[in-house]
Amino acid sequence: MMFEEIVKNATIFSVKKIIKNSMNSYLHVKDYQEEVVRDFDKKKNYLLYMHIPFCHTFCPFCSFHKYKYDEERAKSYFKYLRQELRKVYNEGFHFDSLYIGGGTTLINEKELIHTISLAKELFDIKEVSCESDPNHIAPSSLKQFSNLIDRLSIGVQSFDDEILKKVARFEKFGSGEVIEEKIKAMVDLIPNTNIDLIFNFPNQSEELLVKDLKIAQTLGVSQITTYPLMNSELTRTSMNNAFGEQSNTKEYEFYKLINQELKSFDKNNAWSFSKKRTALNDEYVGSHNEYIGIGSGAFSFLGGNLYINAFELDQYASLISQRPHAIIAGSHFARREQIKYHFLTWLFNGKLDIDKFNATFETYIQKTLAQELYLLKRAHAINIKENIITNTEFGNYLALCMMKEFYSGMDKIRAMFRQNHLKLAV
Ligand code: SF4
Structure with a gap:
């Protein structure tokens, strides 16, 4: 060597x-048994993160906090989420950007529209970024969001059918070709569209990765984000079952290949590429020094403190009904x-x-x-x-x-x- x-x-x-x-x-x-009083700058604009913890089915590589979708449960959750929005407003926070993550954020469009509208009513929000999966981007649905969402980030992960089958996304979201068509049909409806790809899947070849990147560039999207496959403790067993043992040995080689393939794009950060450099990307952690998270299992980072909201939905609802927020734990840096x-x-x-x-x-x-x-x-x-x-x-x-x-x-x-x-x- x-x-x-x-x-x-x-x-x-x-x-x-x-x-x-x-x-x-x-x-x-x-764990915080008592109510937490957060010290913050009332003149400052923070980023607001909102978590929607529901999916119809789960993907083996995904470690995000989520529950199986149930319409009644989701409706009740959104009601408490809006209550929490009002509570952070009463606490005195100002937000100029909103990031909506999940779960499947667009799983209940009516409730989401209602909730984004309330956020815009309460705060002077200038940009809204929202994640989505390929099943919730039909033009007829997205038209309702064209004045509400500035950036939509679609989790594609790969266009390769074999990989999609292994990560249980082929049946759920369709083949690579079907996903391509879905994106082409919606790309002009939202000002910025990002697609997420994952690299370093076990057995993924350089050719397959390049093919994914080439397809991504033909779709007219303004951003491409390339995540390395994460070795999460929460997903290791399901990933090993799907692919066998994971390895990091090719990760850097793949990363160099991505940079080469996307060299005509500007780099927003280490894994996000766009046609024009922008602060609007998936890594609100990277673009905002401090942020407030609302919703079940949301994290906030403020004044050197990490605050963690209740994960379990009943506990989240109960805390929001009784207290100024749903924080159950935290740590100080x-x-x-x-x-x-x-x-x-x-x-x-x-x-x-x-x-x-x-x-x-x-x-x-x-x-x-x-x-x-x-x-x-x-x-x-x-x-x-x-x-x-x-x-x-x-x-x-x-x-x-x-x-x-x-x-x-x-x-x-x-x-x-x-x-x-x-x-x-x-
Ligand atoms: S990747 Fe998306 S659709 Fe799959 S389980 Fe995670 S949040 Fe749900």
């Missing part, structure tokens, strides 16, 4: 370890961990203005993160010129690894709650 490659592998290993260690502070979540967290999210966006970063977080990273900066420079992951850090391609890959570790930490929290370790009785 060449010396340079050894350094790169060692850096990937070290960076993952740093993030894993940092995530341990996340994982020291405490030590100051250094906060700096590292923000450093990661800024680096994930590809560029970091050191002076701006230092001023925003009242720090001096040349000293506080001297070790990390040295490591990244030594591995040729970053360049620093006139106090601006820019990622190299390898740096972008490292940022992707870091974000992947971050999401894997979040999954661990979901797994803990799924096992009911921290369930709060109300």
